[in-house]
Amino acid sequence: MTMPVLNRRMILLGSAALAGVAACGGEAPKVAADPTLVSTTLGKLRGVQTENGVLEFLGVRYAQPPLGALRFQAPVKPSVLEAEQAATSYGQASVQMRSGAGAAAYPPLVQAAMTEAFAPPDGIKPEGDEDCLMLNVYAQKTGAEAGATRPVMVWLHGGGFSYGQAGLNIYRGHNLAKNHDVVFVGVNHRLNIFGFLALDSAGVPGFTGSANAGMLDIVMALEWVRDNIAQFGGDPGNVTIFGQSGGGAKVSTLLAMPAANGLFHKAVIQSGAGLRAASKEDAADTVSEFIIGLGISASNAAQMLPTLSTEDILSVAREMGANKFRPSIDDASIPRHPFDPDAPAQSANIPIMIGFTKDEQTLYNVGNPEWVKTTDKQVLEAANRSAPGKGAEVTAAFKTTYPDYAPHHLLMQVTGTYRSLSSHHTLASRKAAQPAGVYAFIFAHDIPPQDFILKAPHTAEIPYVMDNVAEAPLFAGATEDDLALGKLMSATWVQFARTGDPNGAPGLPQWPKFDAATRPTMFFRKASEVATEPFKDVWTIIQTNPNPNAPPI
Incomplete structure (x- = not known):
């Protein structure tokens, strides 16, 4: 897959040529620097250059291993190393702890598509490892010759706060780096109990930063980006954080973290609007339960x-x-809720893009054989749980929008879309009260697994955003329309990363800023377009039945 730019024979030939020039009294030509060797504030890194020219620096340590006395503590910067460090293979994921929210068993064709899209790198332990504080960089150029001018896009993976990793197939940044000339960074950090056990705020002596250690890990990774990304051709003054699902919630949280202030300049939240953090009291109860256990x-x-x-x-x-x-x-670390009761003042000048997929919850129901047997009565019951006393109105509104939806797909609207609309447009409305622009979207392009049974589910937009549609044809599709939408969406995300405004991306219709009154929303599909006041009747019901902490799925 990968090959070094210079081999030993080439170096020897270059040295001989230089000696010949010097012997003749001529001025020796400059030898190009090896782009796979980069000096950072923590020492020298040796990466690789792939066959398509992308430079990879994988498994780059940004913090000391959080082991032993450093377990359940804020991250600590590593020491500077004199020896050159190999950065040629992915670091281990955090310890994994599945939340139980996924399908029990996907149908075979859905499973094949998910396996293709979310395949981990070789050599990664399925259970993860506590020694996980590493990041990956993808770039086109390095060193002084690169020029620190490219936008930097820092990806925060999904999996809630429980599982996931940066190196999965459709998360990799090769195509964004190669086709869009950005510097891409993917981050692993502590998850689940290892990243979010509030020993310190619960008053247990001897711990600092444990309540939000996983978020502080990301802050330290962003500090590494600030200090070093220029060596990879990136502009440390133009950093965009973006993430999906749990990654979107991490983006939401970083927007309100004092320690993250100034470390990034734009933000994208995909299917992960995080309005509220857990309360200090609930976190303390969790600590008590754990210690007793x-x-x-x-x-x-x-x-x-x-x-x-x-x-x-x-x-x-x-x-x-x-x-x-x-x-x-x-x-x-997190002195207030990220977006409740309002948007955090510290990020008032940071523009954001925020959105979700048309059929978020199908991914979590397709493995249940009873799902396709859903009745109209069950749809109404679920709608009444979403909006007590308003179930019939909610159901009617979604039926009007999607008249061809069978009951099992309509069920996903009155549950998943209702909650997603509530949380994402609530966050967008609060953010729109600040100076920086907000741009709302819905991914409405159905993907092919199992005869399109998922429609446009949770995670569906990721390969399109990453310009990785061709890397996951079973999952994302392989038609001209699929590939074209991938080019449009990846160009849109990069345009936003460059300028803070998605407008100007090739082929993108004019996309107005979000405002709380008209809620203009870009629907990404074969013929992408903006809709004003989407799901108007449902939104009206949400305003009278608010659920500000509704999860996106």
Whole structure:
């Protein structure tokens, strides 16, 4: 797959040629610097250049391994290393802890498509590893010759706050780097109990930063970007953070974190509007449950927790449930809810794009054989759970929008789309009260697995945004329309990363800024277009039945 730019024979020939020139009294020509060798503030990195010319620097350590005494602590910067460090293979993912939200068993063709799209790199442990604080960089040029002018796009992976990793197939940044001349960074960080156990804010002595260690990891990765990305041709003054699902919620949270202020300049939230963090009280209850489950006490936790095995900790955490571990309010790291009751003042001048997919929840129901047997009665019951007393109106509104939807697909609208519209357009409305622009979108392009049964599900937009449609044809499709939409969407995201305004991307219709009154929203599909006041009747009901912390799915 990859090959170095210079081999030993080429170096020897170059040296001989230089010696010949010097012997003749001529001025020796300059030898081009090796683009796979980059100097950073933490030492020299040796990457690789792929056959298509993209420079990869993989498994780059940005913080010390959070092991032993550093477990459940804020991240610590690593020491500068004198020796050249190999950056040629992906680092391990964080310890994984599935949330249980996914389909129990995907139908065969859906499973094949998901396996293709979300394939991990070779050599990655399925269970993950506590030694995970590494990032990946994809670039076209490096060194002083590169010029620190390219927009930097930092990807935050999905999987809630429980699982996931930066190196999955459709998350890789080769095509954005090669085709759009950006510098792409993917980040691994601590997850689940290892990243979000609020020992410090619960008053357990001996811990600092544990409540939101996973978010502080991302902050340290962004500090690495600030300090080093110019060596990869990136502009440290033009950094965009973007993420999907849990990654979108991480973006939402970073917008309100004082430690992240100034480290990025644009933000994109995909299917992950995060309005509220967990309360300090709920986080403290989680700590108490964990300590009791382990059979230790708050007074000896600082001595005991660094010595326990990963599995000892996980076994108790699994009994508690993955959803107990997520960002929470703490005085130092996250002093307020990200977007409740309003948008955070610190990010008032940061433009954002925010959106979700047309059929978010199909991905989480397609593995249930009872789903396709959904009745009209069940749709109405679910709609009444979404909007008590308004179920019939919600159902009628979605039937008007999607008259060809069978009950099982309509069920996804009255549940998933209702919640997504509530959370995403609430966040967008609050952000629109600030100076920087907000651009709302819905991915409405159906994808092919299992005869299009998923329609446009959660995660569907990722290969289109990444210019990776051709890397996942079973999942994303391989028609001219699929490929063209991928080119349009990736160009749109890059245009936003360059300028803070998606308008100007080739082929993109004029996209107005979001405002709370008319809510203009770009629908990405074969013929992309802006709709004003989308789902108007449903939005009216949401305003009278607010659920500001509704998850996106």
